[in-house]
Amino acid sequence: MNELAILDAIQLMHAPWLDPIVAAYTSASNVGQLWILLGIILIVIPKTRKIGIAVLIAIIIGAIVTSGLLKPLIMRPRPCDVNPWVPMIVERPHGSSFPSGHTTAAFATFGAVLFSKSPKPLVIGVGIAAALMAFTRLYCYVHYPTDVLAGLIVGLAAGFAAAKIVEHLHGKRNPEASKNRP
Template identity: 80%
Template sequence: MPAGAASCSLVPERSAGRAFPRSLPFKTLASPAVNELAILDAIQLIHTPWLDALVAAYTSTSDVGQIWILLGIVLAIIPKTRKLGAAVLVAVLIGAIVTSGILKPLIMRPRPCDVNPLVPMIVDRPHGSSFPSGHATAAFAAFGALLFSKGPKPLVIVVGIGAVLMALTRLYCYVHYPTDVLAGTVVGLLAGFAAAKIVEAASRKLQERRSQSHT
């Protein structure tokens, strides 16, 4: 761990002015299994200064989904991949609404670093609760959008690898449980599937209108 790294604790101003309630809805989801914390503790054994710096830098590129939003914008600018870019942007938006707008406030699972605040942190404690992982959701939303839109295979593979690595950084950083990441993966893939269908339907309708206007 880097010298002077801060430990994570549930500070009121970092949790929208409130601590996590003891009596929570969806108690099963709000209380992760003990062995999940053991997995995260085991991961702490592989920390090295260079890996800490690399992981912290990469995970920060998706603090607000910016790396995937940028990918969508770049693809949308290129005429041949415009539909792919639109699908990625729609997928990331859907994933954010479901994850941050619905599931996180509903389930309010404390983060691992809230439960075990003595673990030194390589990143600041993220805002909000733990379940599901917003980083994993955004990453797999982008991947799912490309996959279900039948994007170029090399691009799909690269983004898929990037999504897996992004999900793993959240475990390494001690800010998410494995089930947070797994749930984010599922939500992201579903968002990607929905976005691919939405963009395809919108594109088809637009083409029909254009063909009708020329007749």
């Protein structure tokens, strides 16, 4: 199935009550602020400080790969530019489409939480929030499914790398902690 056909099928889900909810949620991460805020909250709580640090590192890694490297390199036009007659519920984003920066930030956060061995409710909650963010990008007609898939992959890789970086740094600061690791 062609990607525009998938996006067009998703457009059939629009409803007057749902559009403002989706627009508000997707806009809450226009510069990653939703995920950055979560990272900061996790840092403030002593028990989750390492997870919060991993989240912020993951977001930075994801942003560098996505916005600094892949978007300028690939320069894929957005679906809303290809089909400009589809009504927009958010402002047309600047820049190219591939990969989705919103999805990258969401899944970088999820990956950092997942690979940092966080409490299960946190992993599940962030996973659901990340999946919803990815879906909003399709619903809003600003990304193709492959943009979202690429953002998911980059984000998870960034989350994994960040979790390993924090684990390594924590082990260097606390040699006893690294000896007790399985």
